[in-house]
Amino acid sequence: MNRIPTVLLSLSLALAVLTGGLIWYVSDHFVSSEGSPTASAMVLGGPFKLIDQDGAVRTDRDFHGKFVLLYFGYSFCPDVCPTTLGVMSDALSKLDGKAQRIVPVFVTVDPERDTPAALKKYLAAFGPRFMGLTGTVPQVKKMAHEYGVYFAKHPIEGGGYGVDHSSVVYLLGPDGKLVTFYDEQMTPDTLAKDLATRT
Secondary structure, eight states, rough: OHHHHHHHHHHHHHHHHHHHHHHHHHHHHHTTTSSSSOOOTTTOEEEEEEEEETOOEEEGGTOOOOOOOOEOOOOOSSHHHHHHHHHHHHHHSSSGGGGGGGEEEESSSOOOTHHHHHHHHHGGGOTTOOOEEEOOOHHHHHHHHHHTOOEEEOOOOTTEEEEEEOOOEEOTTTSOOEEEOOOOOOOHHHHHHHHHHHH
């Protein structure tokens, strides 16, 4: 009897069992019945020190006591960033007084081009309540890493570069801890409805 196919079959079965167990563990421990992370399950975030669009130093402590709607992107982004920021802006406009409890924050993943002045000009299109944050490349990388955000430069045709990045909107509570997150499928109505129940 040829032992190699038998060994390979055994390894395949073991891998399937391990994969199934991993999927169960993640779904059971990190995702609530509504499909969003439970606050106790996911530990994201941490202390940071960056510069806002007015040149002022901002740290995580500045946002304690407020809900934060946090998004990582960059001002040269051709599609997903302006679309996401537009959804955030529209959702907040539907919340009336509750919107005052929420600070929309945009953290650049392209600090080399997104200076405070560039962020100020860019965010003006989405309303005066948006705060933009930038800093040195190591500072931005550190904060992105703490939130599990991926980003990487890639060259574009004709010169220059774009930035590939994950696209997730985080909702942080007044204690600075993760409440939930939203993906690209959110609409202004669904986001506003969810925020109204959580803030």
